[in-house]
Amino acid sequence: MNANDFADRLTATAAETEALLERLLDGAALPGETARPGRLLDAMRHGALGGGKKLRPFLVAESAALFGVARAGALLAGCALELLHCYSLVHDDLPAMDNDDLRRGKPTVHKAFDEATAILAGDALLTLAFDIMAREAVHADAQVRIALVGALARASGIGGMAGGQMLDLAAEGRFEVKRALSESEIVTLQAMKTGALIRFACDAGAILGQADTPARASIARYGAAIGQAFQIADDLLDVEGDSAALGKAAGKDVTAGKATLVAILGVKGARAKLDQLIAEADAALAPFGAKADTLRATARFIAERRN
Amino acid sequence: MNANDFADRLTATAAETEALLERLLDGAALPGETARPGRLLDAMRHGALGGGKKLRPFLVAESAALFGVARAGALLAGCALELLHCYSLVHDDLPAMDNDDLRRGKPTVHKAFDEATAILAGDALLTLAFDIMAREAVHADAQVRIALVGALARASGIGGMAGGQMLDLAAEGRFEVKRALSESEIVTLQAMKTGALIRFACDAGAILGQADTPARASIARYGAAIGQAFQIADDLLDVEGDSAALGKAAGKDVTAGKATLVAILGVKGARAKLDQLIAEADAALAPFGAKADTLRATARFIAERRN
Numbered sequence: 141m142n143a144n145d146f147a148d149r150l151t152a153t154a155a156e157t158e159a160l161l162e163r164l165l166d167g168a169a170l171p172g173e174t175a176r177p178g179r180l181l182d183a184m185r186h187g188a189l190g191g192g193k194k195l196r197p198f199l200v201a202e203s204a205a206l207f208g209v210a211r212a213g214a215l216l217a218g219c220a221l222e223l224l225h226c227y228s229l230v231h232d233d234l235p236a237m238d239n240d241d242l243r244r245g246k247p248t249v250h251k252a253f254d255e256a257t258a259i260l261a262g263d264a265l266l267t268l269a270f271d272i273m274a275r276e277a278v279h280a281d282a283q284v285r286i287a288l289v290g291a292l293a294r295a296s297g298i299g300g301m302a303g304g305q306m307l308d309l310a311a312e313g314r315f316e317v318k319r320a321l322s323e324s325e326i327v328t329l330q331a332m333k334t335g336a337l338i339r340f341a342c343d344a345g346a347i348l349g350q351a352d353t354p355a356r357a358s359i360a361r362y363g364a365a366i367g368q369a370f371q372i373a374d375d376l377l378d379v380e381g382d383s384a385a386l387g388k389a390a391g392k393d394v395t396a397g398k399a400t401l402v403a404i405l406g407v408k409g410a411r412a413k414l415d416q417l418i419a420e421a422d423a424a425l426a427p428f429g430a431k432a433d434t435l436r437a438t439a440r441f442i443a444e445r446r447n
Numbered sequence: 448m449n450a451n452d453f454a455d456r457l458t459a460t461a462a463e464t465e466a467l468l469e470r471l472l473d474g475a476a477l478p479g480e481t482a483r484p485g486r487l488l489d490a491m492r493h494g495a496l497g498g499g500k501k502l503r504p505f506l507v508a509e510s511a512a513l514f515g516v517a518r519a520g521a522l523l524a525g526c527a528l529e530l531l532h533c534y535s536l537v538h539d540d541l542p543a544m545d546n547d548d549l550r551r552g553k554p555t556v557h558k559a560f561d562e563a564t565a566i567l568a569g570d571a572l573l574t575l576a577f578d579i580m581a582r583e584a585v586h587a588d589a590q591v592r593i594a595l596v597g598a599l600a601r602a603s604g605i606g607g608m609a610g611g612q613m614l615d616l617a618a619e620g621r622f623e624v625k626r627a628l629s630e631s632e633i634v635t636l637q638a639m640k641t642g643a644l645i646r647f648a649c650d651a652g653a654i655l656g657q658a659d660t661p662a663r664a665s666i667a668r669y670g671a672a673i674g675q676a677f678q679i680a681d682d683l684l685d686v687e688g689d690s691a692a693l694g695k696a697a698g699k700d701v702t703a704g705k706a707t708l709v710a711i712l713g714v715k716g717a718r719a720k721l722d723q724l725i726a727e728a729d730a731a732l733a734p735f736g737a738k739a740d741t742l743r744a745t746a747r748f749i750a751e752r753r754n
Contacts, residue, residue, distance in 0.1 A: 172598060173606020174639045179622060180605055180613040231570060236562035255543035256616055259566065263538060263573065264609040270577045271600035274593050282589040286581050289596050291479060293578035298487055299480020302571040306487040309563055315486060332481045 146437040153201055154194040160219050183253045183261035188226040191244035196221045199341035202434045207349020213278050217344055220272040227265035230258055287347050295340035304333025311399045321399040335367030361424035369417040370442050372410050375400035418443050453744040460508055461501040467526050490560045490568035495533040498551035503528045506648035509741045514656020520585050524651055527579040531603055534572035537565055594654050602647035611640025618706045628706040642674030668731035676724040677749050679717050682707035725750050
């Protein structure tokens with residue numbers, strides 16, 4: 141698959157996901173809901189719509205496609221994951237956390253609204269993610285949906301994404317004297333903070349497809365490799381990218397003395413590590429043959445992206 | 448059931464719930480978790496352990512008992528709900544929200560730790576609630592567990608608890624000029640902010656017990672009545688209670704000019720409304736006969752509690 145075909149495919153799934161998110165975030169109260177307060181809905185929409193590559197939903201859809209899963213259910217599961225990812229961005233941007241004013245070229249939610257609304261919007265996005273993942277339209281089999289809910293919670297809670305953000309704040313020296321993290325500490329932090337959701341995205345396709353154990357293990361290897369690759373590419377972008385293309389401030393991590401593999405291995409060493417991870421991702425996909433070409437292209441896209 | 452027997456029963460379930468929460472919040476990483484960072488775990492434990500009447504888990508257990516549900520699963524579902532309730536307290540106490548320093552007689556999480564840690568602890572408690580509700584130990588049937596997850600998400604998201612908190616902040620005049628809420632606006636706000644989780648607690652027993660439609664509707668009527676009663680009793684306590692018994696500042700709502708039914712109906716009118724709601728709760732339980740005596744006693748306890 142060449143880069144143009146891949147870009148078209150990514151863009152198409154992003155558009156489908158955006159349209160679906162638009163419907164999921166409309167103003168109509170659902171059964172069991174009393175009402176959807178407008179200000180909170182607006183803030184959730186600000187945090188979740190109108191931007192982003194929708195890489196995680198794309199991974200769910202493409203991983204699911206390997207196992208012949210109906211696309212509609214995979215896209216809905218992808219939306220649940222995207223909402224959860226967006227909650228984490230809304231909360232990470234808060235003044236008490238990373239204190240960012242700009243996200244995807246727009247004011248962050250607490251800037252466009254206020255802090256209390258941003259906290260609640262994040263909470264409600266997180267909650268809506270589980271609401272959606274539990275819906276029958278994701279998959280007819282309740283066993284599949286409950287497995288998705290359990291895996292998503294595990295990936296995003298104290299032992300995954302939220303815990304990773306905690307480690308990241310600690311690494312900045314907020315709670316005790318700052319010390320340099322070792323390479324393995326950085327790998328753990330990143331495996332939690334950003335890796336866990338990317339691994340879940342890949343795993344979700346295998347869960348939806350009720351894949352057998354060897355296939356699920358192969359997808360897990362792929363997810364682990366691209367999850368780590370994603371973060372290294374992100375850290376390289378912070379060093380080499382420009383703010384306009386990124387839609388956020390470049391060089392911020394370096395200025396903050398943030399613990400990254402780029403800081404430890406250098407740009408050249410980090411690029412070599414990235415190449416090695418992409419080779420690992422390719423190797424993990426060997427059992428699936430040509431069916432996995434889009435996932436192979438995704439790995440390359442992650443390594444080479446410029447924003 | 449006399450008041451002493453009821454108090455013993457409530458205390459016993461609270462102790463069982465506390466012991467179970469203690470185990471759920473230990474330091475061991477579970478399958479799918481990388482590690483549980485100590486500071487985040489400590490903050491979650493601070494927010495979830497060592498206090499509270501555990502009224503919501505009690506309602507889950509007693510509602511489930513009506514339908515002959517095994518107690519262990521109901522207690523675990525109750526723990527999931529309690530963790531979700533505790534997340535809402537941690538976030539509501541934040542400086543950007545209600546800015547409370549004291550909760551259950553202890554410093555709030557952001558006071559004992561810091562704001563970023565409190566935001567993350569709330570996020571991780573919310574996420575852990577769904578993790579736990581998805582576990583097989585809650586109920587062997589995945590259909591039952593996914594129904595619980597869906598109903599819990601609906602009760603606590605934009606159309607329920609989180610939306611109710613948004614309405615409450617708006618009612619304080621934070622976002623536009625403050626105006627007096629009507630009685631029906633207050634009822635809606637409270638049905639979302641505090642009612643939704645209490646209704647869910649009751650409904651959860653019926654879901655666990657795979658109750659038929661009429662029985663589930665009866666429990667829903669009971670839940671709606673005690674949910675509203677709970678908030679009126681809370682508002683009466685703010686007017687009549689003392690800070691030492693409450694473990695938080697009394698009179699705070701009055702000082703803040705908070706919209707409550709007590710402010711609209713007066714203390715006497717609010718007491719009459721409370722009596723009417725308890726009668727409604729009793730009537731809803733009629734089909735269950737003597738089996739529902741503990742739930743009847745719970746309604747009275749809610750109306751008469753002093754802290």
